[in-house]
Every structure is written in structure tokens, then in C-alpha cells.
Amino acid sequence: MATFPEYIAQNEERDGVRFSWNVWPSSRLEATRMVVPVAALFTPLRERPDLPPIQYEPVLCSRATCRAVLNPLCQVDYRAKLWACNFCYQRNQFPPSYAGISEVNQPAELLPQFSTIEYVVQEMLGLTKPSATQARGPQTAPQPLSNRFLQPVQKIDMNLTDLLGELQRDPWPVTQGKRPLRSGVECTFPNTGARIMTFIGGPATQGPGMVVGDELKIPIRSWHDLEKDNAKFMKKATKHYESLANRASTNGHIIDIYACALDQTGLLEMKCCANYTGGYMVMADSFNTSLFKQTFQRVFTKEVQGSFKMAFAATLEVKTSREIKVSGAIGPCVSLSAKGPCVSENEIGTGGTCQWKICGLDPTTTLALYFEVVNQHNAPIPQGGRGAIQFVTQYQHSSGQRRIRVTTTARNWADAQTQIQSIAASFDQEAAAILMARLAVYRAETEEGPDVLRWLDRQLIRLCQKFGDYHKDDPNSFRFSETFSLYPQFMFHLRRSPFLQVFNNSPDESSYYRHQFNRQDLTQALIMIQxxxxxxxxxxxxxxxxxxxxxxxxxxxxxxxxxxxxxxxxxxxxxxxxxxxxxxxxxxxxxxxxxxxxxxxxxxxxxxxxxxxxxxxxxxxxxxxxxxxxxxNPSQTHNNMYAWGQESGAPILTDDVSLQVFMDHLKKLAVSSAA
Structure with a gap:
């Protein structure tokens, strides 16, 4: 039996999933007492060189409200050629192409090592199955899509000259001295993967998206202006950029923002363009710096097969077993407002749906998904029961193929009153820290900074009270098990991080830091915090x-x-x-x-x-x-540097509390009878 750290690492490697708890409390009441919600960090396109895409369609559950994909957790009757959906328990007939399956001849999607599997969609609008092509006899090789737009000049020289001669002025009225209005990508490529790259060298000073006036004596808004409600362009500009971001996300188009200037460029107002569409946000001092040039080159990194490491127009659908529902997602996505039996009434982040649109994905794009245990306290789950979650990601590969990646995972249920040690041992403190941090950053967008810090502190104190080992009113007796020991220091560094502390950062810088934090995987996010x-x-x-x-x-x-x-x-x-x-x-x-x-x-x-x-x-x-x-951590400051007796490090000139003071105060509050 693998230890929990090994089990967690194996699941992340295979499925790109990290849960806050790897054994789930079996009732709604007990789940709320766990303080940290049942939640997952999910990387939809985590790189798996050992996972070649399968060239056939996925088999779906026949129940209209379910439509889950056949997976290793389903029960199969090989003699009757039936399979039972592990989400809704519907019995389904295998399609004719599965007639030869048996215990020793299983398709890949039933093998335990393929809990994550990728399918290539065989039939799409304008495309036909290979068999249909063969039935009509030999055909000429299909031309690449780019040939519709790009041809060698010598081939089309005459045609081009004729076309240029025939060009007429666009009849649409244009005001004198003004440029014609366009939205070409939206008209020509709706619901198709596209990337809009914006290179911004300064703030907008005209139009509905202006963030600062054209008078040089008036500086762009600061945090002080925002606190005093003195940023007169902000609300109107934000509303304008949100409408653009919504239009782009509806059509599946990515908006990248490359902002290079020595001052702010308006990222605070424009952040939704990248956040809603899964686009990149890059901030640098100048377009001429090697820092920016090398960053921009990496956008076009290719995988071994020669395709770009980017995916377009993706949708993520989450299916859950009956005892658990999905509350929402935090990450570079927008809601598709798809109601269903697995949607929770309690919303966290982008909630009220079981489907999200992610216009742009890369191998590290990671979403935080939050769940709610809905099983009632008086309806116990049978011993050995497991809760299952399926993530179905449909996306357009950079080669033009439409693909579906399916990840199905399950965790054991446990009665928190009799098996609390089992639940505590399953705690993934790294994943929990990032999941709580994303919640805190999400709240920081709309709430006052001190309120968010107080909320974070309350959650930490409650977790210490629930899982700490101590005697009442005796801080020295407090002990945390190994699975929780690092969590308080993650929270200490999170409180000091630029994601929650805006002091010494401009509004644009804070928006940039938060954007990066909300899309990176667990390893990179932990480095950002600590x-x-x-x-x-x-x-x-x-x-x-x-x-x-x-x-x-x-x-x-x-x-x-x-x-x-x-x-x-x-x-x-x-x-x-x-x-x-x-x-x-x-x-x-x-x-x-x-x-x-x-x-x-x-x-x-x-x-x-x-x-x-x-x-x-x-x-x-x-x-x-x-x-x-x-x-x-300022363990030595100008206040206590002489109390140490010997020089053992550099004193920090700060009034911030050290980790030791923070921990001592935390223990005192956790063991207090008045708490």
C-alpha cells in the first residue's frame, strides 16, 4: 500500500489532479467542519508523452442528464455486452464495434492505467470519416487549411493582379478623417480557435476604453485613488473591456496582452480580456528588452510532433457521483451556464454551472474546482463506498484536430466521527494552501484587503482547532501532525505576498501577479507564495x-x-x-x-x-x-539583533512580525477557551 504522499504524486503524474482531501467526509455537516473545502487543482492538458490519442469516439452513457464517458470505474458485464455507468447507475449497451471485448480483451478506456485518456473526434462539420472516403474510391490528398489563404507568388501572380484591379471601395459609410470600423476575426471565425495578440506601449487615452486623460499633468490612477473612489475612468473602461472579453470568449477567441512601458498601461481595466479568454498577460519595461523577446518566443514553443503547445476553444465539463456537487471554478475560464444534477446551489468563484469555456489552454494551465458534499448526516454511505468525479475537456488541438480528454478519478468516503484520523492523514497541505490562496485572491478582487486577511486568519485558526493536538489554554502543548505542519507557514507567506498586499505595487502590477497565480500549476504557485x-x-x-x-x-x-x-x-x-x-x-x-x-x-x-x-x-x-x-522571514530585525548574543544572520529593518511570533500567536488563539 503506497503512502499518501506517494499516492498523491502518482495521481498528479497520471491525471493532473491534486485534491485538498484524499479521503472525503461522508456528510455535508462534517465536510463544513473540515474548514478547507473538498476541492481540486486540475491541469486539463498536463503533458503525458505516454498517452497517444485514440482514433475513435468515446462511448457515452445513454441517460440524457448524465452522458458520462465509459471509464475504468464502470462495472462491465462482458457476457451480456453491457456496462453500468458509475455516476447514474444506468445500464448501457456497448456499440457494435465493441462486440469482441472480454475480460482478456479490454479497450483502453477500461484499463486502470488509462484513468486519463484522449480521443480524436472523427467526425466534424465539413469532415468525413476515413471509411466514407474509402467507399467513394481514391481521392486527392486533402490540402492544408493554410492553402486557402497562402500561395507562392509565382503561382498566383496574374490572379492577384486581376483581383487588385477589380477591388472596389467598401460601401459602408466612414466619417471623413476616421478609420473604418472592423471586427474581422469575430465575423470570419466565430466558434473557431483564434489568438488576438495586443502589444500595448501605453495607456488608452481616448474612446470608451480610456484609462487616463491626455493631459500629462494628471497621472494614471493608483491604489490610493481607487480607495478614495477617485479613478473617474476606471468603471466605464472596465465595463468596456469586459464586454469585449465576453464577445471574444463567446467566439472562442484568445486575447493576449503584451504590455511594455515604464509606467502603467491599464492592465487593471483590461485584465478581464486575458482572464476570461485564457490569454497570456506579459508585463515588461520595453519591447526591445531580451526579457520580452525571449518570453514572446516561448509563446510559440512546439512539442515533439511539431505542433504548437497551445489549445483553442476548449470546454471543461465536470460530472460527479450523487453524494457530491460542483460549486464553481477559479481560473482562466467563463461559465457556460449549464445547469445539471451535479451543480451546487452554493457558488464559489465562477459557479452555477458544470461546464466552463476555456478559450486558451497550454500544458500548465490549471483550474481550481470546488465541490460540496451534499449527502445528509442521517444517510450513511456504505462502508468502502467511493465518490467519483469525471473531467471532460473538449478542445481544438493546434494541428486543427478536435480532441476530447477524459479524466476519471475517485476517492474513498469516511465517517468523520469514527475515522477522523484517516481523513486527516489524507490532507494534501500543498494543494490546500493553493486552493485557499485562490479563494483569497478571488475575494481580494471585490473585498477590502484587511477583510480578506481576517477571513484567511479565521480559517487557519479553525483548522488548527479542528486538527491540532493540544490542552485547552496551554499554547506550549499545541502539536500539528506532519500532514498539516507546513500549512501555517504557507499562510504566513501568503499574507505577505503581492497577491494580497498591494503596498509598493501599482494596480497594474497587482493585476499581473494575480493573473499569473490563477493560471499556474501547483509547483509554480507554491514558489510564488513561498x-x-x-x-x-x-x-x-x-x-x-x-x-x-x-x-x-x-x-x-x-x-x-x-x-x-x-x-x-x-x-x-x-x-x-x-x-x-x-x-x-x-x-x-x-x-x-x-x-x-x-x-x-x-x-x-x-x-x-x-x-x-x-x-x-x-x-x-x-x-x-x-x-x-x-x-x-524576518527572524532577526533591528529590534532583536543584539538579543541573540552572536551574529548568525542579517538583521532585517522591518516592523513585520516573524514566522515564530505568528506561530506563537496562532497557537495561543487555537487553544483559547474563548475562541
Whole structure:
């Protein structure tokens, strides 16, 4: 029997799913007492080189309100050629093409290792099945779609000259001195994958989308203006961009925003264009920087087969067993308002539906899906019962094929009154932290910052009270099991992150950070919340160290990855050696290798990440060392640096509380009788 961490890793690798709980409480009442909801991080197009698409149609349940796809959890009667849907229990006849199936001759979709499977849709409007082509005899090879629009000049030179001569002015009236109005993509390619790339070098100063006036003396809105309700263009512009985003998402068109300027460009108002359509949002100082150029090149990354790593016009449908319903999704999607028996009345994020449209997908696009256990407390689930969820993603592959990827997963039910230890052991603290963080970021869009932090703190205190081991009113007795031990520090760093703290960030920067957080997978999202810190020294090989001021030592080099920045920090002694040029001397070759090691590791990160992070090389006392000092836990500050008795790290000039103070206060509140 695999341990829960191994089980969680296997499921993520195979299905691209991480649940907050991997054993589910069997009643609505008990589920609400768990504090963290039953929820999942789902990456629809997680890369699976071992998963070739299957060249036939999926088999669907015959019940109109279900239409679930045949999967390994279904019960099969091989003699009668029947299968029972594991969601609605409908008995279905296999299609004639499955006549030869048996216990030893099973189709791929019934094999346990294919809980995720991908089908290529064989018949679409304008396309015919291969068999139909063969019946009509030999046909000429189909021409690529691009041939309708692109031909060699020498082939069509005469035709082009004739066409240009025949061109007439568009009869639509155009005001003198104005350009004609167009919406070409919307008219010519409705409901077809398309990508609109917008390159923005400054804020809009005219029209319904203007975010600032044309007078230079009036600056673009700041957080202070928004708090004072002093941003006169914001509401109208946001409404305009939302209407554009809705039109684009209805047609399945992606809107990318590439904003390059030294000041704000209006991302706060325009963010819905990328957020609703699954588009990319990139922010840089200039279009001429290598940072932007390399980021833009990565948009067109190709897979091994030569197709772009992008998918278009996708829909995600969620099907659930009867005891659980879907409350909503948070991520780059819009609702398709599809009501059904598995839709919960309690909405979280984009809710009230079991289907979402995702106009743009890539292999890392990840949605947070929230569920509600609806089984009543007085209606126990039989021992050994399992709750099942099926994710059906239909999308247009970059090769033009229409594909369907189906992921079916199940988890055990447990009675929280008698099996609370089993439920607690199944807690995935990393997934739970990201799922709660997405909820907090979603609330931060419409609520006051301090209110969101108070909500987050209340949830953390309740979780400690529910799953901590302690004596009443004795903070020193508080203990958290290993499965919960990292969760409080994730919350500590989340509270300090740019996703919830807008101080020192412009509204555009906050919108950019939140956009990236709401679309990245679990690994990248964790790095955003709690950056990774590696230490390089003569004492041994590179090692991960605590994100703490005590890790900043004079004889160390630190590499910090915040997702948005890759920072190399040279300690005071190392910086002095470097300035003295020791690395140039043959007898100090080991020092040259020490300086080079973090640079090599940083390059590896820079080559794989999208968008490309900013690269910072700094040292003790350097102006850009502030990026490191603002992220580490301030265990040593100017207030307590002399109380330590010895120098064991760099003091941070801050009034922020340290993780230790935060934890002590948390324990005190969790064990309090008055709580």
C-alpha cells in the first residue's frame, strides 16, 4: 500500500489532479467542519508523452442528464455486452464495434492505467470519416487549411493582379478623417480557435476604453485613488473591456496582452480580456528588452510532433457521483451556464454551472474546482463506498484536430466521527494552501484587503482547532501532525505576498501577479507564495535553506526563485573576494566554480519558465538586495539583533512580525477557551 504522499504524486503524474482531501467526509455537516473545502487543482492538458490519442469516439452513457464517458470505474458485464455507468447507475449497451471485448480483451478506456485518456473526434462539420472516403474510391490528398489563404507568388501572380484591379471601395459609410470600423476575426471565425495578440506601449487615452486623460499633468490612477473612489475612468473602461472579453470568449477567441512601458498601461481595466479568454498577460519595461523577446518566443514553443503547445476553444465539463456537487471554478475560464444534477446551489468563484469555456489552454494551465458534499448526516454511505468525479475537456488541438480528454478519478468516503484520523492523514497541505490562496485572491478582487486577511486568519485558526493536538489554554502543548505542519507557514507567506498586499505595487502590477497565480500549476504557485532559497558555500554541495534572515551569511551565495524573479545574492565576504578578483587567480579556481554554480542553475530556470523571470545579480549592501530582504522571514530585525548574543544572520529593518511570533500567536488563539 503506497503512502499518501506517494499516492498523491502518482495521481498528479497520471491525471493532473491534486485534491485538498484524499479521503472525503461522508456528510455535508462534517465536510463544513473540515474548514478547507473538498476541492481540486486540475491541469486539463498536463503533458503525458505516454498517452497517444485514440482514433475513435468515446462511448457515452445513454441517460440524457448524465452522458458520462465509459471509464475504468464502470462495472462491465462482458457476457451480456453491457456496462453500468458509475455516476447514474444506468445500464448501457456497448456499440457494435465493441462486440469482441472480454475480460482478456479490454479497450483502453477500461484499463486502470488509462484513468486519463484522449480521443480524436472523427467526425466534424465539413469532415468525413476515413471509411466514407474509402467507399467513394481514391481521392486527392486533402490540402492544408493554410492553402486557402497562402500561395507562392509565382503561382498566383496574374490572379492577384486581376483581383487588385477589380477591388472596389467598401460601401459602408466612414466619417471623413476616421478609420473604418472592423471586427474581422469575430465575423470570419466565430466558434473557431483564434489568438488576438495586443502589444500595448501605453495607456488608452481616448474612446470608451480610456484609462487616463491626455493631459500629462494628471497621472494614471493608483491604489490610493481607487480607495478614495477617485479613478473617474476606471468603471466605464472596465465595463468596456469586459464586454469585449465576453464577445471574444463567446467566439472562442484568445486575447493576449503584451504590455511594455515604464509606467502603467491599464492592465487593471483590461485584465478581464486575458482572464476570461485564457490569454497570456506579459508585463515588461520595453519591447526591445531580451526579457520580452525571449518570453514572446516561448509563446510559440512546439512539442515533439511539431505542433504548437497551445489549445483553442476548449470546454471543461465536470460530472460527479450523487453524494457530491460542483460549486464553481477559479481560473482562466467563463461559465457556460449549464445547469445539471451535479451543480451546487452554493457558488464559489465562477459557479452555477458544470461546464466552463476555456478559450486558451497550454500544458500548465490549471483550474481550481470546488465541490460540496451534499449527502445528509442521517444517510450513511456504505462502508468502502467511493465518490467519483469525471473531467471532460473538449478542445481544438493546434494541428486543427478536435480532441476530447477524459479524466476519471475517485476517492474513498469516511465517517468523520469514527475515522477522523484517516481523513486527516489524507490532507494534501500543498494543494490546500493553493486552493485557499485562490479563494483569497478571488475575494481580494471585490473585498477590502484587511477583510480578506481576517477571513484567511479565521480559517487557519479553525483548522488548527479542528486538527491540532493540544490542552485547552496551554499554547506550549499545541502539536500539528506532519500532514498539516507546513500549512501555517504557507499562510504566513501568503499574507505577505503581492497577491494580497498591494503596498509598493501599482494596480497594474497587482493585476499581473494575480493573473499569473490563477493560471499556474501547483509547483509554480507554491514558489510564488513561498519562494525557494538555495545556498552555495565551500562547506558542501548546494542545498535548500530556510526562507529566513538567518540563512543570509557572509560566506554564502544565495539563489532565490520567486517565479517572477531569479535572484543571486553574494554574502558580504564573498562579495569582497569577488571585488578583489580572486576568481581570476589560478590558485582560487574553486572560488570561480562557486561563483559560477548559481549562475548555471539560474540559467536552467530562465530557459524553462514562461513568462521569463527577471534576472537579478546583487550582493550584501546592494540596492537590489531589497528583493531578497523583503521575502525572507524576518527572524532577526533591528529590534532583536543584539538579543541573540552572536551574529548568525542579517538583521532585517522591518516592523513585520516573524514566522515564530505568528506561530506563537496562532497557537495561543487555537487553544483559547474563548475562541
Amino acid at each position: 519562494p525557494v532559497l538555495y545556498a552555495y558555500s565551500f562547506n558542501g554541495p548546494p542545498e535548500p535553506v530556510l526562507l529566513d534572515s538567518s540563512s543570509i551569511l557572509p560566506d554564502r551565495i544565495l539563489l532565490m526563485d520567486t517565479f517572477f524573479q531569479i535572484l543571486i545574492y553574494h554574502g558580504e565576504t564573498v562579495a569582497q573576494w569577488r571585488k578583489a578578483g580572486y576568481q581570476e587567480m589560478p590558485e582560487y579556481e574553486n572560488f570561480r566554480h562557486l561563483l559560477q554554480a548559481p549562475v548555471d542553475d539560474a540559467q536552467e530556470l530562465l530557459h524553462t519558465r514562461f513568462p521569463m523571470p527577471r534576472y537579478i545579480d546583487t550582493e550584501h549592501g546592494g540596492s537590489q538586495a531589497r528583493f531578497l530582504l523583503s521575502k525572507v
